[in-house]
Amino acid sequence: MAVSKIVLSSLIHIRPITCAASYHTRLVPHPPDLVKWIKKEGGFVHQAVKIFPQEDNETYGLGLVASQDIPKGSLLIALPDHIPLKFESDAGDGADSVLVDLASQVPEELWAMKLGLKLLQERARLGSFWWPYISNLPETYSVPIFFQGEDIKNLQYVPLLYQVNKRCRFLLDFDQEVRRALASVKPNDHPFGGQELNASSLGWAMSAVSSRAFRLHGKKLAAGTRNEVPMMLPLIDMCNHSFNPNAQIIQEEDDSQLLIKVVAETEIKQNDSLLLNYGCLSNDLFLLDYGFVMPSNPYDTIELKYEGALMDAASMAAGVSSPNFFSPAAWQHQILSQLNLVGETAIVKVSAYSHLASATSSFIEAMNITSDLFNSQQVSLGGPDLVEGRLLAALRVLLASDSETVQKHDLNTLQSLSAEAPLGITNEVAVFRTIIALCAIALEHFPTKIMEDESLRKQGVSASTVLAIQFRIQKKTLIIDIMRNLSKRVKLLSSKETTATQG
Numbered sequence: 001m002a003v004s005k006i007v008l009s010s011l012i013h014i015r016p017i018t019c020a021a022s023y024h025t026r027l028v029p030h031p032p033d034l035v036k037w038i039k040k041e042g043g044f045v046h047q048a049v050k051i052f053p054q055e056d057n058e059t060y061g062l063g064l065v066a067s068q069d070i071p072k073g074s075l076l077i078a079l080p081d082h083i084p085l086k087f088e089s090d091a092g093d094g095a096d097s098v099l100v101d102l103a104s105q106v107p108e109e110l111w112a113m114k115l116g117l118k119l120l121q122e123r124a125r126l127g128s129f130w131w132p133y134i135s136n137l138p139e140t141y142s143v144p145i146f147f148q149g150e151d152i153k154n155l156q157y158v159p160l161l162y163q164v165n166k167r168c169r170f171l172l173d174f175d176q177e178v179r180r181a182l183a184s185v186k187p188n189d190h191p192f193g194g195q196e197l198n199a200s201s202l203g204w205a206m207s208a209v210s211s212r213a214f215r216l217h218g219k220k221l222a223a224g225t226r227n228e229v230p231m232m233l234p235l236i237d238m239c240n241h242s243f244n245p246n247a248q249i250i251q252e253e254d255d256s257q258l259l260i261k262v263v264a265e266t267e268i269k270q271n272d273s274l275l276l277n278y279g280c281l282s283n284d285l286f287l288l289d290y291g292f293v294m295p296s297n298p299y300d301t302i303e304l305k306y307e308g309a310l311m312d313a314a315s316m317a318a319g320v321s322s323p324n325f326f327s328p329a330a331w332q333h334q335i336l337s338q339l340n341l342v343g344e345t346a347i348v349k350v351s352a353y354s355h356l357a358s359a360t361s362s363f364i365e366a367m368n369i370t371s372d373l374f375n376s377q378q379v380s381l382g383g384p385d386l387v388e389g390r391l392l393a394a395l396r397v398l399l400a401s402d403s404e405t406v407q408k409h410d411l412n413t414l415q416s417l418s419a420e421a422p423l424g425i426t427n428e429v430a431v432f433r434t435i436i437a438l439c440a441i442a443l444e445h446f447p448t449k450i451m452e453d454e455s456l457r458k459q460g461v462s463a464s465t466v467l468a469i470q471f472r473i474q475k476k477t478l479i480i481d482i483m484r485n486l487s488k489r490v491k492l493l494s495s496k497e498t499t500a501t502q503g
């Protein structure tokens with residue numbers, strides 16, 4: 001069996017997520033009242049703020065709702081400094097030093113696991129100060145590390161499959177590290193009160209943190225500045241996400257204590273949910289870290305490999321083929337280097353992933369995908385820029401007929417979509433047609449069509465299958481939207497060209 005399949009089934013077998021489990025279900029059946037606890041600890045909760053199940057979407061789980069109209073600018077929640085759960089590595093007993101050692105083995109990009117260790121420690125500690133908070137956390141998370149193998153395949157999007165596999169692989173390896181570290185620990189120094197951890201409980205903690213922590217200012221440093229520190233904010237983290245939020249988090253210093261507040265950014269009507277903006281993230285990150293997908297996400301992108309053969313195939317399909325894709329002139333090559341689109345950086349990218357290379361390659365073999373995809377440059381389409389500047393500039397330059405016109409422009413102009421046709425209309429049309437063809441190639445790589453996805457989604461499939469299907473529908477819709485947008489631009493440019501010729 002391929003390593004990846006073991007990876008995936010391990011996570012699933014250790015802590016099965018049964019169909020009955022819902023994202024409403026908390027760690028204990030009747031957890032303490034979070035609002036009462038915050039107030040008892042000196043915090044503030046607006047009298048109209050209530051915890052409520054969000055009924056319109058299964059993955060929403062619980063949320064905060066206004067039980068009456070709340071004027072703009074009102075203080076909704078305030079947490080004194082001792083309530084947020086942070087990983088403070090300078091506290092000093094034996095148990096903490098084991099935790100600090102383990103945390104030091106977590107790669108920076110998986111920072112949520114560091115705070116996750118602290119969360120697990122507090123979850124295991126009898127009489128933990130944070131138990132009223134922790135017992136209110138969801139029992140399960142809808143992130144893809146807990147998907148069945150079939151649903152991981154159902155995502156159909158290689159860059160995300162790669163990230164999911166990377167996280168699963170990390171959790172299995174880290175499970176071993178944790179076991180090794182705990183084997184030699186004295187009972188009094190055991191950071192988890194003698195309880196064993198496994199990949200599944202580590203995955204629970206990592207997901208709890210990635211889906212709920214906020215990065216805010218931490219303690220004051222000697223230089224008077226403050227670091228950005230991830231922290232879990234009880235009650236505040238009951239707010240769901242929107243790109244049009246009606247609430248925002250602010251931090252205030254009060255007698256050198258940091259106070260964390262949530263304030264109404266707009267007027268909030270009775271029965272409206274309190275919504276925060278978690279960030280301008282792609283659906284890959286929303287799904288990996290939070291376990292949901294944003295429909296029509298303006299920050300979603302698709303990743304493509306920048307590679308001569310692919311660009312050539314696309315330009316050929318667009319009817320604008322150029323030998324330059326395989327053998328750029330020296331001046332073109334120089335610009336490609338400035339754009340980081342030749343050889344060297346490919347190696348840097350691969351080495352960043354190299355500790356997971358073996359797991360990844362078997363996963364990718366199992367998925368029938370060539371690992372070559374990760375050996376090349378990634379460029380993106382979509383998001384606010386529509387076309388990543390590096391790709392735009394590379395195509396403009398490679399499809400340009402002479403160096404003189406190109407030399408008239410700086411790299412920023414060449415990378416900008418709003419710089420209208422800097423190398424002439426014919427060049428710009430050829431560039432857009434090539435990108436449209438790239439989109440068509442990307443679309444063909446998905447094994448199913450949107451219509452098939454839609455009908456599958458209606459067939460009473462599991463919540464994680466629905467999520468995987470939603471994810472891939474959004475990616476395909478994004479590609480089609482990019483093609484539409486660029487086609488419009490081509491039409492507009494072509495009509496300008498015709499007018500100019502007729503004139």
Ligand SMILES: C[S@@+](CC[C@H](N)C(=O)[O-])C[C@H]1O[C@@H](n2cnc3c(N)ncnc32)[C@H](O)[C@@H]1O
Nearest residue numbers: 059060061062211212237238239240241290292
């Ligand atoms: C910070 S918590 C918010 C409180 C959470 N709903 C609960 O039940 O505890 C983030 C989680 O809420 C859900 N969520 C938040 N915003 C969402 C949205 N716009 N669409 C779907 N699910 C959302 C996701 O499950 C996400 O992982």
